[in-house]
Amino acid sequence: MQNFDVVVIGSGPGGYVAAIRSAQLGFKTAVIEREALGGVCLNVGCIPSKAMITATHMLHRAQHDFKTMGLNIKGGIDVDMKTLVKWKQSVCDKMSGGVNQLLKGNTVTILKGEATFKTTKELTLKSASGTDTVTAKHFIIATGSRPIEIPGFPFDEKDICSSTGALNFDEIPKRVVAIGGGYIGLEITSYLRKLGSEVIVVEAQNSLLAGVVDPECAQVVTRKAEKAGIQFKFGAKAKGQKKTKDGYEVTVEINGKDEVIKCDKILVTVGRRPNGDQANLKGVGIAVDERGFVKVDAQRRTNIPHIFAIGDICGQPMLAHKASHEGVMVPEIISGINRVYDAKTVPAVVFTDPEIASAGMTEAECKAKGFNDLLISKFPFAANGRAVSMMETDGFVKMIADKKTHVLLGVHIVGPEASNLISEAALAIEMGARLEDVALTIHPHPTLGETMMEAAEATLGHAIHIIQKPLTGAKSAHA
Template sequence: MVMGDIATATDLLVIGAGPGGYVAAIRGAQLGLDTTLVEKDAYGGTCLNRGCIPSKAFIHGADVAHEAANAEELGIHADPAVDMRQMQEWKSGVVDQLTSGVEKLCKANGVALLEGTAAFEDEHTARIAHGGEGQGMETVEFDQAIIATGSRPLQIPGFDFDDDPVLSSAELLQMESVPDSLVVVGAGYIGMELSTMLAKLGTDVTVVEMLDDVLPMYEDDIKRIVRSRAEDLGVEFHFGEGATGWEEAGDGVVVSTETEDGEVSEYAGDAVLVAVGRQPVTDTLELESIGLEPNENGFIETDDRARTDVENVFAIGDVAGEPMLAHAASAEGIVAAEVAAGEPDALDQQAIPAAVFTDPEIATVGLTEAEAEAEGFEPVVGEMPLRASGRALSMNESEGFVRVVADEASGIVLGGQLVGPNASELVAEVALAVEMSATLEDVAGTVHTHPTLAEAVMEAAENAQGQAIHTLNR
């Protein structure tokens, strides 16, 4: 120990206060563990400060502006003006309310909070470097630790986020004016969400993607609807092209791309957004001090109880790999804390939903039909198109569908795929069905409020049974 250091001890040390870490810390404290939570930046992590919440706030603002400007069919005529500075202030207010709430919840549950960067010294000791000159170090001895350090935007060669025109998603969400034009590298969920949002705010968006379509993790009929809507909004796609570099041109940039055949193209914009994925943050932890080595992709491998190869060290959230979702991190955090407290718990990855906040939204949970077949099931599929939904039509949102996949022999719901308005909300019912091994009969027999979008889940279950009323049975 260095002279002047503070030394403390704790039962459970949680490193990182994102949606995995703060949830794990609170649950650990609730279970009677003396719990210390270390955060080097801001409570709530990327999700609350630079990701989920800011992006959804802006997506909502863009939706309001776009709907108001395009409601002539409903007899509404408007020409809204977007004040980006004011929207930024509103977004920041939302973020501040949530992050301060996290801090208050931790304190109210008895979690000790430390600000600084944690690094392991050995399997039971960590050193906390406090930010700021002269702030010093602190040694924390722990019985068990949970790593929840999250992820950061992935950089690609030739595109350094330190260069002003090259933006990460976090930097884009700090914008105080709407760019006239933007080149987006990547058509995954982050690229598609932000491209759609900006197009609604009036930006000319050009997307370059090295693969042959958007959203590689989703089925073709889902991707087609989302891509088509984005194109209707004016988003221009160039597939099969990898970004190779950029150069300044006037007040903006020109991005160069190249195909596998060597064909070179150039696209101009005010700036370039690089949205090709995220990478785990482990470089500050000094994992070698505890004999823990990330895998070839940089993630810390865990079992279904969030345990690493080091007996008393857990890892949760993005740093532990897919699914890199805030709600998955929270679920993993609860499991890790309960296991650390001696409780029997494990994570059911099958029941974790995923959502993409494009227009329309996408949400999935469990198995697709193809995945169910690959796992040895004989699946039966039911589908309800939203063009047959009274509520969807009354919202002027008839594109999309709800699909339910079940085991034909038992009727047990195995998964679902939804694309349409509020899909991120509707998927919760299907996720519950998967979690509790509900059957098609359970879902179809549950009376749903009319008129609602949720009725489409019931109708899809009925369709899988050959009993649908409001759509043709397969």
């Protein structure tokens, strides 16, 4: 039997952070992991997908933009898929190895195996070396989520794949059908299209990322994806698949009629479900809702006071950085610090081409919260010198503010490096900044970051680098 002050179950971006903070606060801490340190994010999610997206973005630029710049490559560029996947894996291994070093450096005990609650104070740990018992004064559940599997499309991760299999292809697939036009499906199909795969996306909604991102941002991505050759079938439902001698036939229902699509690989990305049905959580009385999320309060405490839950397992948004934030918070609460989860915004990024990033509320969400009098404007990347010099001018920065107070309510970016630009917006919203705070902050030139300042000026009604019609009720930032 092993005894600890804090035991963290799961070593993803929530779990390993929680374990490190617990140890820093002086608790005897263990983290349990059944697969690879770093969890889904570092090994089969965020990190490997960004590696593949980065590589194929470079490939696309070399094939399409270099000649315009006068950079002529003699002959074509050969893609060695096995080497590309090997390089991607090396990135994951470095990150996972870094987590291992951080945990050991902070004197966290790493336990490999499958954890199951025996009682609310005791776990059974099954590993290759046998079965052990682990007890703790406090438990932090950070067991994450898994891809949703739909009827008729069982994952084999070779031909019918979740995101995990789609990041490990040995060779470039000729024809891919992606079921689900959410952010995971769009990120993966974007990289596959740049490698030369024919891609058809089957989406049940009538638009991409409906209810997930600002609709105008989604339109920019949809147009560019269609221009790149990705086909979208909206209002479509995948009914089944059949193996043939040269691949698969996927039956899709569109407007009440069946259509058959031939392909080599099937990608299923219809979302993720929390692992609330694992580790015998319900069996020891931990409250889990009908969707599989562990019920928690604002301190991420479950109905059993010494057991907490963080990350995907305890609710939306199912994002790594939200999990990490909770991973720092919960050990501090255990130590006696009076904290609650009260973030004004959790920024979100979709690594499509171009990227989409958002912080705060959309226009629809603002109105639902009672903000009916709004200032809204956009500043295009086409008017930004740095974006022009990069040959990446698609998209814009859009700002939404309360017309009465000028307090920033939402920022939505579609364009180059949106993922890096959104942090300024998140900080502004967290601090309760007004449009004037952003507009009067001197931004360095020439940078993409200037678009934030210019968008604030545009929302106030007096952008310098675009011609605007006067906005009703617009005031100078200096007034």
